[in-house]
Each structure stands twice: as C-alpha cells, then as structure tokens.
Amino acid sequence: MxxxxxxxxxxxxxxxxxxxxxxxxxxxxxxxxxxxxxxxxxxxxxxxxxxxxxxxxxxxxxxxxxxxxxxxxxxxxxxxxxxxxxxxxxxxxxxxxxxxxxxxxxxxxxxxxxxxxxxxxxxxxxxxxxxxxxxxxxxxxxxxxxxxxxxxxxxxxxxxxxxxxxxxxxxxxxxxxxxxxxxxxxxxxxxxxxxxxxxxxxxxxxxxxxxxxxxxxKESVSTGKNSMLKTYFMNRNRMLYIRRNAPFFKQVIFYLHFLFLVTPRNLIAYLRENNLAYVRIMFRSIWWNFTNPTSSQYLGYPTEMK
CATH class of the missing domain: 3.90.550.10 (Spore Coat Polysaccharide Biosynthesis Protein SpsA; Chain A)
Structure with missing residues (x-):
C-alpha cells in the first residue's frame, strides 16, 4: 500500500x-x-x-x-x-x-x-x-x-x-x-x-x-463568484498561461483575440454597470503581462483587492 x-x-x-x-x-x-x-x-x-x-x-x-x-x-x-x-x-x-x-x-x-x-x-x-x-x-x-x-x-x-x-x-x-x-x-x-x-x-x-x-x-467559498480578485487573476493568468504554453503563432492569434475582442467587450460591460474599479483591474491585469517575464514569481496582489 x-x-x-x-x-x-x-x-x-x-x-x-x-x-x-x-x-x-x-x-x-x-x-x-x-x-x-x-x-x-x-x-x-x-x-x-x-x-x-x-x-x-x-x-x-x-x-x-x-x-x-x-x-x-x-x-x-x-x-x-x-x-x-x-x-x-x-x-x-x-x-x-x-x-x-x-x-x-x-x-x-x-x-x-x-x-x-x-x-x-x-x-x-x-x-x-x-x-x-x-x-x-x-x-x-x-x-x-x-x-x-x-x-x-x-x-x-x-x-x-x-x-x-x-x-x-x-x-x-x-x-x-x-x-x-x-x-x-x-x-x-x-x-x-x-x-x-x-x-x-x-x-x-x-x-x-x-x-x-x-x-x-463547496464552490467559491474562498473568493466569491464575482470579485475584483477573481477578475484580476482570471484575466492576468489567462494571458500568462498562453505566454508560457502556446506556440508563437497561436500566441499572436490569442493576443489579437483577447486585446481586440474580449477586452473591449468586458470594458463596455463594466462601463454600462458604472463599475470603474473593474475597468482599472482589467487594465492592470493586461499591463502585468507586458511588465513581467513568464518565469517571474508574483507573491502578492494589489492592496485594494485584499
């Protein structure tokens, strides 16, 4: 055994x-x-x-x-x-x-x-x-x-x-x-x-x-079904995952899809709801991927999401 x-x-x-x-x-x-x-x-x-x-x-x-x-x-x-x-x-x-x-x-x-x-x-x-x-x-x-x-x-x-x-x-x-x-x-x-x-x-x-x-x-006990924490990491890490695992050509197609289709769609939804905090979180999640290498560690999160 x-x-x-x-x-x-x-x-x-x-x-x-x-x-x-x-x-x-x-x-x-x-x-x-x-x-x-x-x-x-x-x-x-x-x-x-x-x-x-x-x-x-x-x-x-x-x-x-x-x-x-x-x-x-x-x-x-x-x-x-x-x-x-x-x-x-x-x-x-x-x-x-x-x-x-x-x-x-x-x-x-x-x-x-x-x-x-x-x-x-x-x-x-x-x-x-x-x-x-x-x-x-x-x-x-x-x-x-x-x-x-x-x-x-x-x-x-x-x-x-x-x-x-x-x-x-x-x-x-x-x-x-x-x-x-x-x-x-x-x-x-x-x-x-x-x-x-x-x-x-x-x-x-x-x-x-x-x-x-x-x-x-017991689903969503930790973070809740909708939260800034979840929104930030789901978007940030979706990009990070592709950066670390997808072939180059597929990465390019993903970036175009995410930046010019997914991101505008989400931003329009947040603005309609007058939810400016989520707009900031969306941009921050994207910017993180432009300023951090795929192998770096990130052991914290923005203070307003604690």
Whole structure:
C-alpha cells in the first residue's frame, strides 16, 4: 500500500478546513495517509488550536498569503508519500476516494495527475467536473465536461485520459512531479493547474480523470463568484498561461483575440454597470503581462483587492 500525502491549504477559513478534516476522519477508509494542512497567512493563526484538536495532522504555517500554488508547494515539500493528493479545503471526501485514485496510479504508471469526479456539495446530484476538453490556444478556452448537469452516470465511461486535472482535487505521482517541477507560483490564483498539467504532459505523463471516484466541493467559498480578485487573476493568468504554453503563432492569434475582442467587450460591460474599479483591474491585469517575464514569481496582489 502506497503512502498518500493529503495536502490542503487554509486561508482565513478555519471552520471550512475543520469540516474537511472531520470528513477525512469519518469517511476515508484508506489507512496509509499523511495529512498536511498549510495555513497560508491567515489573519488569526489557527495552528496552535489545531495541533490540540487534530494531533495526527502535520501543520505548516506561512506568515503571509503566498497564493494557491505556493501554499500547496509548501505542503508538497513536507510530503513523504509516493502519491500526493492536493485538495481544496472546501471539499469533503467520500469512502473509497483516496484508495481508488491511488490504485489507478499504481496500475497505470503513465499517469502523472489524476482527478476524481467533482460534484457540488450543496447540490450533490449535480456535477462540477468530469474531465476537461483540450485547450484551444487561439482563445485560451476549453470546456469542463459535465458541469451543472445532473449526474445520471452519463460520464462514468470517460475514466481515462482527459485534457486537464481540476485544481480542487488532484492526486499526483511524486516521481512525475520531480520531472515536471513544482506548481507554478507566479500564477498566485487560477490557471496554475492547467499550466502544471501541460508541464506534466511535456515530461511524458498523462492526465486522467476517474469518474468512479467522487469528491464534493463547496464552490467559491474562498473568493466569491464575482470579485475584483477573481477578475484580476482570471484575466492576468489567462494571458500568462498562453505566454508560457502556446506556440508563437497561436500566441499572436490569442493576443489579437483577447486585446481586440474580449477586452473591449468586458470594458463596455463594466462601463454600462458604472463599475470603474473593474475597468482599472482589467487594465492592470493586461499591463502585468507586458511588465513581467513568464518565469517571474508574483507573491502578492494589489492592496485594494485584499
């Protein structure tokens, strides 16, 4: 039985993280796990109390919010498992989940990352993720298979290769990670798992989904469905992802599409809503890409979005 290091990142959501830990206690039936919780610069440090409540968990504390990727990387550096299961703190596991994913990695050495089917916690019969289509590098768009559909088993035959893993739940083969590298920290939030998957593919590994394994996700607990933070990073990182992964000709087509179609459309919508703050955020997200190289790290965000 392979040791699985389960890694999650907390930021100002101690109750949400505790609910995840309770679900691991009550529902997980895979015995060989190492549980790692990274507190990513929460305003109030919860680790002291957690060590008393959850003595079986290994805690890591950062004094500042490093972002999703860097927070996970702190946990990865502490992990001793052959497989690393990175899950959002706003998820809850199900019986058989960890063991099934670990078994897939054991049986299929070509897998670098595998995600389970993800369903919405508040509407547990509705799918959030059953795989991703391939990326269209001309527009930086792809489709999340099954999202918002009622789960009638219609995607259970899709277990196998998929376009990308889902950042809310990814089990990673450690030896593949050594070749592909750590999660790219310059994204800070959003698109980092897509970039990471591309690096695993270039290292010779496949990305899989197992639609027989299920995890429940409390979507948008961290950032909200609409926020300046989300708007900034979704636009900034969409460009960054293409800069880092698309061939040159496809990059040129994307820039034309994004700058002369997507950006004006969004700006018109913000102006109609008299939402000047979002106009500034849009321009800032674009300008960042003209002033930062693709390999630079960005470990913070504009103060007005905190």
């Amino acid at each position: 392979h040791l699985v290091s389960v890694i999650t990142v907390n930021y100002n959501q101690p109750e949400v993280t505790e609910a995840l830990l309770q679900s691991v206690i009550s529902k997980n039936d895979y015995q060989a796990i190492q549980m790692i919780v990274v507190d990513n610069g929460s305003d109030q440090n919860p680790v002291t109390n957690w060590k008393i409540k959850f003595p079986w968990v290994h805690f890591v504390r950062s004094e500042k919010n490093l972002g999703f990727a860097a927070g996970n990387n702190l946990g990865i550096r502490e992990a001793t498992g052959d497989y690393l299961f990175l899950i959002n703190n706003d998820t809850e596991v199900t019986p058989g989940l960890i063991g099934r994913l670990a078994n897939q990695l054991e049986q299929h050495p070509q897998i670098g990352i595998i995600s389970p089917k993800i369903k919405y916690f508040d509407t547990p019969d509705v799918i959030q993720y059953a795989g991703f289509t391939s990326m269209n590098y001309y527009s930086a768009r792809n489709e999340c298979i099954g999202q918002f559909e009622k789960d009638n088993g219609q995607y259970d035959h899709l277990t196998g290769k998929t376009g990308f893993a889902h950042g809310a739940a990814m089990m990673v083969r450690k030896c593949a990670l050594r070749k592909a590298g750590l999660m790219p920290e310059q994204f800070f939030l959003y698109y980092e798992e897509l970039d990471w998957c591309d690096h695993f593919k270039r290292a010779g590994y496949e990305i899989w989904v197992d639609t027989q394994a299920v995890i429940y996700h």
